[in-house]
Amino acid sequence: MMHEKPILIREDGLRHDGRKPEDLRPIKMRVGVLKNADGSALVEFGKTKVIAAVYGPREAKPRHVALPDRALIRCRYHMAPFSTDDRKSPAPSRREIELSKVIREALEAAVFTELYPRTTIDVFIEVLQADGGTRTTGLTAASLALADAGIPMRDLVAAVAVGKVDGVLVLDIDQLEDEYGEADMPVGIMPNLGEIVLLQLNGVLTPDEFRKALDLAYRGLKEVYRLQKEALYRKYYSGY
Amino acid sequence: MMHEKPILIREDGLRHDGRKPEDLRPIKMRVGVLKNADGSALVEFGKTKVIAAVYGPREAKPRHVALPDRALIRCRYHMAPFSTDDRKSPAPSRREIELSKVIREALEAAVFTELYPRTTIDVFIEVLQADGGTRTTGLTAASLALADAGIPMRDLVAAVAVGKVDGVLVLDIDQLEDEYGEADMPVGIMPNLGEIVLLQLNGVLTPDEFRKALDLAYRGLKEVYRLQKEALYRKYYSGY
Amino acid sequence: MMHEKPILIREDGLRHDGRKPEDLRPIKMRVGVLKNADGSALVEFGKTKVIAAVYGPREAKPRHVALPDRALIRCRYHMAPFSTDDRKSPAPSRREIELSKVIREALEAAVFTELYPRTTIDVFIEVLQADGGTRTTGLTAASLALADAGIPMRDLVAAVAVGKVDGVLVLDIDQLEDEYGEADMPVGIMPNLGEIVLLQLNGVLTPDEFRKALDLAYRGLKEVYRLQKEALYRKYYSGY
Amino acid sequence: MSLTPYEFSTVPRLRKLQVINSLRKGARIDGRGFEDYRKITIELGTIPKAAGSALVRIGDTTVLVGVKTEIGEPYRDRPLEGVLQVHAEFVPLASPTFEPGPPDENAIETARVIDRSLREPRAIKLEELTIVPGRKVWIVFNDIYLLDHNGNIVDTSMLATMAALRTARLPRVVSVEGDTVIIDKSTREKPLPVQLSVVIVSVAKINGYLLVDPNIDEESVLDAKLMIGVDEKGRIVGMQKTGQRSFTRSEVDQAIELALKKAGELHTFLNQALAGR
């Protein structure tokens, strides 16, 4: 079925779900949600729900993949079969393979891998419900899980997607805005350092729009970062 | 095509093929039927025809799978493409993967694996013609092949399926009875020890029916065990 | 679509493309066409266009496949997705697996593998455009690439397919002649030694026809061999 | 091909001793009695985008089940029935010993044991899932997702499956013209026709002792295990022996008695959880 494009920016300037262009969706973060994993986190951006687990540093398996001078990061972004509108086949899609790489590279920039030569750090991201922004939610969760596992990092990684819908730049697009919008730009940064570790653009932007979109992302990521620190604090300092 | 359910228990109380409820099908067993294998057996229950071969104990391949304190058993239950009514694709089905495990676990209980640490014992079961009871026929053949290979066992394993058809508990169900019956319960035991190494129930039974079904299995397995010993005797003592 | 069989031998005795039965197609050969490979060659027979690359002798990967007394040859014949009339799936077909073996065995006979124990010699053949005779063109290219890599050989290997079309034995059949002809017989020889390293027959020939077909192949291969030597000469002695 | 699992050979002797010594004293390493389950929690509707879903924990073992539905064709030999597919994924997130890849024999066995315990007693009225007889039916995917593996995956997965199926609702069928069926995926209307509730009770045998709901330490040393499917009427609707050792006949009889008793409790617990929504 092809659907008609819905109205994404209403006459009052608000988005289809009532948010202002610069609003994030309601965000929930919880750290240490799994018993077996060395570190874990559950992060929700609106209806998008992602869980991440970290195992390691541990012995590389098989051993010959080990790196002499740093930890090897193994990263898998994976979607549960029931996470998508139509059931997803469990076999890794090309999209999942690409996103596993993009997320791994974002984390490589943050983790002090040189502290653990010859070991493996495994990052497993499972999308439980997908409603737009799963890769950025997954990256945000993964960096919390790494912190929960006690793995030293230059900084946490906070990520969010900005988009252009009905000609307007908006923060934290959901699935509907992604599907019918003009651009989707996932951004992951180390907020304290201000550095960009993930950046993709799917869509069309003028150079000027691109700069404004990046500004918008930075603004939103300040809040995401605050929530990340709060979630870690809740687990480690408040006895929750 | 959907077929109407055939009559499984006739007015005279006999089954569709003329057997009484407690009758086995005609059984053939032959040991040592292959030249390359260290042990082998061909077993037929009615039209069901299964061949099993054993290689080992031999060096584990690849070596890193070897176990420090016992032999590793590798077991494959596999159906020939021409064994089924519709041609079966040669790729292992989920059913074959499950049955390989169930049969392996039944054999683990019987073989003195601790006598051969760091080695592999390979058990390959090929269903040549399937007409019900292939896993039990395969397990029966595998235990003969192990004996033929000279591998010490606590006891032989004898196996058969009992079923419930048209409300009657019957021994050694064939494909038609499996397909249209109410329950199929494969049972594998070490007859001399009386212990159960394989037990599955696909269907619905009351607890009381279950006990009676197990009784029926034990009764039939006495005969299967006798035929197994006879087959070994024929090969090793009668010069046949 | 099924097409009617076209006329393959015209009234004037010439073939559908104007060649005489004993004519080769226009042939191009170029050696050393790739920078990374240790040796490479691009060979065209008419519209058939094949590139071959050789890496090695180099360390065997994984190491346990290495042979104690000779180099291991790894050979892959592969077709580009755009090389065929209908797009070819990139996964190796049964045909490609068979031809990789047939070509490898032809090269094994020519290469002094015993000079490089414990190493690997990799031969990668990519069919860029297929119009009949891809395996023979590939083998011809592979032997040039081996020579270009400086790997000692008993002799070059020259290969061509002869066929029987409309009852006439013809040299170097193209795709149309292969498809509608009565026989396709790829032949690979070491011309200086006169020995046969590849020989297949797909089709029907009387013993007498077979001998004449082989004669025809030998005659054509004299010319192929001349062109191979010329191509090597151009690269190594003419500064081209 | 099935291989003796490596873990079986490398369980630390000390752990084995602890488990057994504990049983000898009449208790279990985590303090439970032989017939006690760990704490069970059931969360419904965890995945609102699915037709049905439930997150079930038994102790620290956590399973999420999502039910999806789509329109498809019936099996050729069942033209008048919908299709139920049960799959299980043991994702590497759930255990330090799991690796990514297609389902292994354990995941496949889990899915198939649960599938049969639903299919054999006709827990779902598949004939009510027909839309165009012989042509178009509902396909129901029951995906079992193991999130944290601390023993007794099957009982947990069955509970989560049952909770998800019993709360699942099908989207509205907007129109049917010939073989073209239009549905409105955003809706959740008719409940899935579940006519029978089933639970599975796994009884472990360790050194001759029988106990329910083995935790992961107990599983690592058990001799054998009997997974017993029991419906709400107290009938046995599936069974599977697993593990590398054997059961005596009387052990099997005891295990079934134990399973029937615990199954009643699980059914009650599940019904309460579903009533409470």
Place this chain on the structure above:
Amino acid sequence: MSLTPYEFSTVPRLRKLQVINSLRKGARIDGRGFEDYRKITIELGTIPKAAGSALVRIGDTTVLVGVKTEIGEPYRDRPLEGVLQVHAEFVPLASPTFEPGPPDENAIETARVIDRSLREPRAIKLEELTIVPGRKVWIVFNDIYLLDHNGNIVDTSMLATMAALRTARLPRVVSVEGDTVIIDKSTREKPLPVQLSVVIVSVAKINGYLLVDPNIDEESVLDAKLMIGVDEKGRIVGMQKTGQRSFTRSEVDQAIELALKKAGELHTFLNQALAGR
């Protein structure tokens, strides 16, 4: 990707010497002459549930072929012909060197060589397998199952294939309405339209000697082998050189002469076996 087989490098030198010394004395290690086959037996109808089947032994090499038929669609470029599919599986039961997995290059080559030797001379009248032109045809699966590998798989497989195909019968077509074809799978009626018999004779070259039907020890040391398909009219209907060394032209001529002679004997043997049923 094709790799030099490991075995080739690790054949014990002693075995090689034995094989060659034997040949020098004009005999083979198992006492046969250069032109002698091992004992051949043909058992028909081994798999009654298949449309056709045969178990063939050449010496200890054992191959079981089962032929199955089903209704399907023709190839797009052959709308008026049935489909023949030849597959070979070298199951691990058959040799200590085989591992489970998808068919390797040897199994694929075996199947394809046999397939071509049937297809090229039109041994089966595929056009008689059409049911609804362009839409529905018989698909014939010829599955080669190697049970015991002691050399010369291809000749054995071809004999078993031919015996199975020539004794195969198609089920009855009950009705054809449009594209819907109903068959009665329990029946075996019309023989498969086999119009030509084919055998394959493999001639091995060892140290310059040519011999037929190499056993497994001879195969492990051979230089090259020519598999030659010959039909009942004495025509060459397929050929494939294998092995890591070369043939001279005159060796090829001799091999063909030898093959034509032995093929006649194999055809006679096969016809007798089929007449005797």
Place this chain on the structure above:
Amino acid sequence: MSLTPYEFSTVPRLRKLQVINSLRKGARIDGRGFEDYRKITIELGTIPKAAGSALVRIGDTTVLVGVKTEIGEPYRDRPLEGVLQVHAEFVPLASPTFEPGPPDENAIETARVIDRSLREPRAIKLEELTIVPGRKVWIVFNDIYLLDHNGNIVDTSMLATMAALRTARLPRVVSVEGDTVIIDKSTREKPLPVQLSVVIVSVAKINGYLLVDPNIDEESVLDAKLMIGVDEKGRIVGMQKTGQRSFTRSEVDQAIELALKKAGELHTFLNQALAGR
């Protein structure tokens, strides 16, 4: 699953020093300036049997793209559009580090980045590829074949893709009856409806220096890379950061400025090459 590449850890320290020292002196190891591409050549029509094809070299990096078309069904959610499929194969011929097998994450990323840079700005009018609305459309396969890998695969592949697509022609549709579409594969008639040209400029960051068109030595030591798709109107139509380190915001701004400038040059070069045919 994505793994830290082994190569990253094992780059010889000396090579790294050479690359960086060179940059410090304001030049690159091969003598180029920071904003210089290596020599580019474009050969059109390399594969006459394809609908379109181009062989592009940037330095020694060589990519062959072939475009094939066939008739197929549209995606269910795009019933009125043709289908574009972009695939990339990094065949082992192209580099000593490549192994045979299905496309790895690098090949998949390359294909997907190029795919999106075409799809998002609607470079091809897919709606003009409809034949029978909702039923039959043109499927366009754009296969990227890497023949020699010496750095900057993506820019090279995008150029080859664009050249192949812009010169591709569809076969003639002979007849359409219901869902049956007959085409004459031997013809090349209507050009593919390409309405927008796109190039990708990859900007590498090495030790804080930004440079275009990294060669393979530079790629082996780079910190991060930004692949920037730019259309002929100067809009950004795709972007992807890769590499194991980060960019600052101002580096991103500079990279984009650089990309916009070089993209203009690439567009001009490409147009000239296409005009010259």
